[in-house]
Amino acid sequence: MELFYFTSCKIPQASLMAAQTCVSNLLQTEAGNTACLLVVGEHLLPFEPAFSVVLLFVTSHGLGLIAELMKLPSLMGMLFAGVLLRNIPGDPVRGLPEEWSSAIRVAGLSIIFIRSGLELDWRSFRRVGLVALRLTLCPGVTEAVVVGLVSLGLFGMPIFMGLTLGFILAAVSPAVVVNGMFALQKAGLGTDKGIPSLVVAAASLDDVVAITGYSLFIGLAVPSGGLGWNIAQGPLNLVFGVVGGACGGLLLSATALWRKRWQRSFAIFVAGQLLMAFFVRFHFKGAGAMASLVMGLVAMIAWEAGWPRPLSVGPSTHFAHEAEADMAVIWQLFGQPMLFSVIGTALDFRLLAPTTVPLAIAAVAIGVAVRLPIAGSVVWGANLNVKERLFVALAWLPKATVQAALASSPLDAVYSTMMSNPEWMTECRNEGSRFRGDPGFEEFCRYDDWGQDILTTAVFSIILTAPIGLLIISTLGPRWLTQDxxxxxxxxxxxxxxxxxxxxxxxxxxxxxxxxxxxxxxxxxxxxxxxxxxxxxxxxxxxxxxxxxxxxxxxxxxxxxxxxxxxxxxxxxxxxxxxxxxxxxxxxxxxxxxxxxxxxxxxxxxxxxxxxxxxxxxxxxxxxxxxxxxx
Known part of the structure; x- marks a missing residue:
């Protein structure tokens, strides 16, 4: 908080009134800080946990605003805020505990997939038909498989860990793609052939494909028991997530209990956080993300149908839009700045091997090089010309939200299932560590390196593709698409x-x-x-x-x-x-x-x-x- 003591006081003018104003602002700020210290305690002192969270929150909002002024996605500024604070001399966020970072990432992950379920446009997807289905499945699955295979050679990681990385990278960013398509649709560009509707419909289900693949392979990627249990974890993640999300959605469908808008929004937010925390507690993080998505989808369908009849106030298409709008406010004010800034703090260049960043960029480039031709080729039957096909392929480029939400999940799984001693986290890169002879230490260090590789690759996929994708949609759309x-x-x-x-x-x-x-x-x-x-x-x-x-x-x-x-x-x-x-x-x-x-x-x-x-x-x-x- 000390960093902000002088932001409210400009350089005093050569007058008594200016000096008095300066002193007054300092005293008021000091009084507010003292009150916070008395309430929160020593956690709000510099370099303590609460101080780190507040510093990340304020800095991410400020740099997000600067990014918007530069015509970049605000999430780029938020991500850079975390990277900057972690790597500047003194590391002012060094007091942020791993438990707090994990909790912030889990909460952000739940909000992302609740919104995905609520805004899943299954009607548009059904109208668009097989073209949208091919655009949803083929590019993402192909990229995931290719990245998984390439990771064997680039990082030396096991095949299931590589496939986990592949499905983390496979999802496009709704925050970039959908907003860009809505702008084109509003301008009437490409609407004669339904190009914005096609891309939006496919993007609405793209997250489902990514989280399904991630849930299947994360249990196999990080060993937590015998071979049979490791094999069963992937399907169990999927089954538990669908069942838990369906139960949560059915509970939310009883709108007689949640008659007011704020009650429905509060209920779906709390239910999503509880489901996520429950599954994470028992090492089924993939199930928690899937449960949040399924819960939002089931609640949206039930609200529109007015089901179950005895416990519903009647069908309404507004309930899902209202809840999603409220979730969007929470996401924009708290979820997005905290998630992206915390993910940025995980990227500590002092701990990275010199070859990690080039290999991460190579993995992203190879995945994109495979993804774009597939995306352009699967839209046959949509009556698109060459430029329109190329635009659809390039619009399928941006990555951001899902990558930020899942980037650290493999590393969290390694810490929660393979770390017998908390001191191992800082000893893996110490060749003379006293833990070298401990059972499981060497295996933990290998998986820790692979988790760091996945995190670095996901972060650089955001840095490289999000601004380029936004620029392509906003620049090439008006040039290559015809107005209806x-x-x-x-x-x-x-x-x-x-x-x-x-x-x-x-x-x-x-x-x-x-x-x-x-x-x-x-x-x-x-x-x-x-x-x-x-x-x-x-x-x-x-x-x-x-x-x-x-x-x-x-x-x-x-x-x-x-x-x-x-x-x-x-x-x-x-x-x-x-x-x-x-x-x-x-x-x-x-x-x-x-x-x-x-x-x-x-x-x-x-x-x-x-x-x-x-x-x-x-x-x-x-x-x-x-x-x-x-x-």
Missing amino acids: KRKQEEEASKREATEEQSRAEEEAEGHAAGDSGAWAQMKRMESNLLSVEMKLRVLEDASQLLKGDPESVFEFKDRFQDAVTALRRQIARMEFESTPATFETAGQFFRVQDMEDYWAETNHPLSAARSRIARHSAPLQRDAPVNGSRV
């Missing part, structure tokens, strides 16, 4: 409306000098209403688009139409209450069939409106120029 006709017509309509508004403003300015005040007022009103008309057109176009997909978003159609109606009526009320007009002109402009019924519905004094219109109709007709312009 509906979006082109919408933009043309906007341009016409803008030009029409400009002409109306010019005419209003021209008549302001010579025409009557009533006509100038009417032209200014028309200019403002034209601006509103543009917004109404956008709303109507959105409503028509939503009508075309009733299976997933039909419930939003009425909301859009109600919004359009309310906006039209509000404008009509403003126009009649503040400016002169006639029922006929307003009805023509707003396309309202019976304005008298409208005024009756709104309890407007009809006689007053009629007298007001009559009072202004004569000067309007007398001063109106005969040029065919619309009023």
Whole structure:
């Protein structure tokens, strides 16, 4: 906390008031720090655990903001915060215990897969069909197998440890890919051929493939018993995760117990953390991640179906979106900065062998070199040209969230199952260690090296692919994807409306000098209403688009139409209450069939409106120029 004592006090000016302000800020900060010390205790002192957590939290948010200003993913800045703090002289986060780091990583892993389950777009995946299935399975599985085989030669690790690394690297980052595809879809790029929907649908299931492969091989990768138990651990991770997640999802489906939004969000967060902690306690970390994902998926399906009937308040498609939005807030404020910064602190260059980083980069490059051609070739049948296929392949490049969540999992498994003495962690690189003769020490050191290799490779996969992937999606998307006709017509309509508004403003300015005040007022009103008309057109176009997909978003159609109606009526009320007009002109402009019924519905004094219109109709007709312009 001492690092922040002087951030609230700028260099004092040459005045007594500035000096007093500086002293006041210092005293207030010192008082707050003292209060925290009294409550938390010595953990908040410099280089202690709580101090390290606060320092990581603040630094990761600051560097994440800087990364965004540099047009990079914020997670890059957060990851760099941990790497920087760990490797600068003095190592200010050296007081962070391994138990705290593991707990932070476990909590972040649970949040990631809860969100993956809640936002799994299985309807879109079903609509897209076999192309999305091939894009989900083929590139990731191929990359995992190739990286697993290459790791035998690069790192000398066993095949199952290599396959574990392969499936950690196999997942794409939803944080980069999905957000980039939504931006392209909003711009109407590639939507004629469904390219954004294809990539989003495949990415929504890509995490499932990665965590399934990871869960199958992590039990075989780190020995924790006899051969039979090691073989059984992979399938058990998968079975326990599915069963535990299904039970948690069924409990959350009883919305009669969780009627309010905050109750559902709180329940799913706590349930995910409990499932994760339970399985980690019994050395089934893969089962914990799978349980979080399955729980979110089962809860989402049950909420949409309103099942089970006796314990549900009824079907709703909003519950899953609301819970996912709340999980996103927790992730952005706490989960993401803490997870990526803690993963960054695990990368200590002082402990790495000189060859580790080049070998890690080589493993990532080989995996990507295999992945991209496979991703481009499996989209046959989607009617894509060469550039569009190449774009889909390159969009399948970014890695971030899953790699950060699982990077240290093999190393954690090594520590929890093979480390008989906590002092072994720092003695493996000591050739003259007194533990060299202890049973199991040499084997632990080998697996510790392989765990460090996996961690380093996963971190460098984020550093190398996340910014490049974001740059590719944002730069090549507008160049290589064609804009659909509906979006082109919408933009043309906007341009016409803008030009029409400009002409109306010019005419209003021209008549302001010579025409009557009533006509100038009417032209200014028309200019403002034209601006509103543009917004109404956008709303109507959105409503028509939503009508075309009733299976997933039909419930939003009425909301859009109600919004359009309310906006039209509000404008009509403003126009009649503040400016002169006639029922006929307003009805023509707003396309309202019976304005008298409208005024009756709104309890407007009809006689007053009629007298007001009559009072202004004569000067309007007398001063109106005969040029065919619309009023």
